[in-house]
Amino acid sequence: MTDQSAPVRTRVDLPRMPASGPLYRKALLGALPGLGGRRAAEAPALELATTGVTVDRAHLADYDRVCGFPLTDRLPATYPHIMGFPLSLRLMTTAGFPIPLTGVVHVGNRITVCRPIRADETIDFHTYAENLRPHDRGRQIDVVLVGTVAGEEVWRGVSTYLGKERTPGGGERRDRGERPAPPAASARWRVEPRVGTDYARVSGDHNPIHTSRLGARLLGFPRPIAHGMWSKARCLAALDNRLPEAYTVDVAFKLPVPLPSTVAFSTTPTMDFALHDTKGRPHLAGSVQGRAPY
Structure with a gap:
C-alpha cells in the first residue's frame, strides 16, 4: 500500500559528485539584481543522487585534525555531511529554489548515524528538500541528505536553513524569553581566525562570511x-x-562564533551539550540520543 501523502519527486542521477566552486559562483551571480529569478512557493519536487563516493584518507585525516577528532578508520558523524554537501549545494542552486543561497542562515542540523561507517566503504548519496514553512524573519526549509552502503541507509542528515525576508509574520518565532544561566564549562577553547580558512579547505564551504x-x-x-x-x-x-555505536545528534545554532574568540563548552551526563561565549550567551545547543543500530 503506497503513502498517498508522500510527495512525488523526480530523481536525477548525476555521474559524479558536483564541484562546489562553480555552484558558489552561480549562487553569487543569482544574487545580482535581475539575475536571481523568481523563487518557488514550494519545495522542489526533485531528488538528486550520485553513487560510488569514496573516502580520501588523507583528507579524512586533515578533517579530523581541523575538528579535533582522533585519527581512526571510522568516519566522524559530521564527515558524510561534507562528503555529500556538494550534492545538496547543487539542489539549492537549482532555478527557483525557494531560498537564495547567498545570505542563507544555517539554523539547525540533525544527524542520525545508523551504524559506524568505515573509511574503506563506498557511499551512495541522495538529497532532497522538504517542509518549506514560514518564519517570523522569512522562510525555513529542510534539506535532507541520505547516505547508503550497498542499499542500506547508514547515515542521514537534515539541515534547516533560514532565508531572511520581509514578512507580515504568522510563522515560527524565535524564543525571546529570559535566557537561563549557562551551565558550568567543562572546557574553554580559543577559536582562532584560521579555523575559518582551515574548515573551508576541508569542507569545501568557501562562503566568504567565514574566511x-x-x-x-x-x-x-x-x-x-x-x-x-x-x-x-x-x-x-x-x-x-x-x-554510542548508533545515535542521533541534534543541534540548534544560536549566535555566530566570531573569529577570533573564546568559547565555553559544557555537557551533561545525559549527553546534552552547548557552546557559550565568555558572557554566557549561547552559540550552540545540542543533544545526543542513542538508538539501536540498523
Whole structure:
C-alpha cells in the first residue's frame, strides 16, 4: 500500500559528485539584481543522487585534525555531511529554489548515524528538500541528505536553513524569553581566525562570511564567523569517547562564533551539550540520543 501523502519527486542521477566552486559562483551571480529569478512557493519536487563516493584518507585525516577528532578508520558523524554537501549545494542552486543561497542562515542540523561507517566503504548519496514553512524573519526549509552502503541507509542528515525576508509574520518565532544561566564549562577553547580558512579547505564551504573580513562585513558581520558545522563537529570530538555505536545528534545554532574568540563548552551526563561565549550567551545547543543500530 503506497503513502498517498508522500510527495512525488523526480530523481536525477548525476555521474559524479558536483564541484562546489562553480555552484558558489552561480549562487553569487543569482544574487545580482535581475539575475536571481523568481523563487518557488514550494519545495522542489526533485531528488538528486550520485553513487560510488569514496573516502580520501588523507583528507579524512586533515578533517579530523581541523575538528579535533582522533585519527581512526571510522568516519566522524559530521564527515558524510561534507562528503555529500556538494550534492545538496547543487539542489539549492537549482532555478527557483525557494531560498537564495547567498545570505542563507544555517539554523539547525540533525544527524542520525545508523551504524559506524568505515573509511574503506563506498557511499551512495541522495538529497532532497522538504517542509518549506514560514518564519517570523522569512522562510525555513529542510534539506535532507541520505547516505547508503550497498542499499542500506547508514547515515542521514537534515539541515534547516533560514532565508531572511520581509514578512507580515504568522510563522515560527524565535524564543525571546529570559535566557537561563549557562551551565558550568567543562572546557574553554580559543577559536582562532584560521579555523575559518582551515574548515573551508576541508569542507569545501568557501562562503566568504567565514574566511574574509570584507566578505563578513558585506553580509552584516564585523569580522568572519566560524562555520556552524565546525562548531558541531568540535563538540562531537569532545564527546567522542562517550558516543554510542548508533545515535542521533541534534543541534540548534544560536549566535555566530566570531573569529577570533573564546568559547565555553559544557555537557551533561545525559549527553546534552552547548557552546557559550565568555558572557554566557549561547552559540550552540545540542543533544545526543542513542538508538539501536540498523
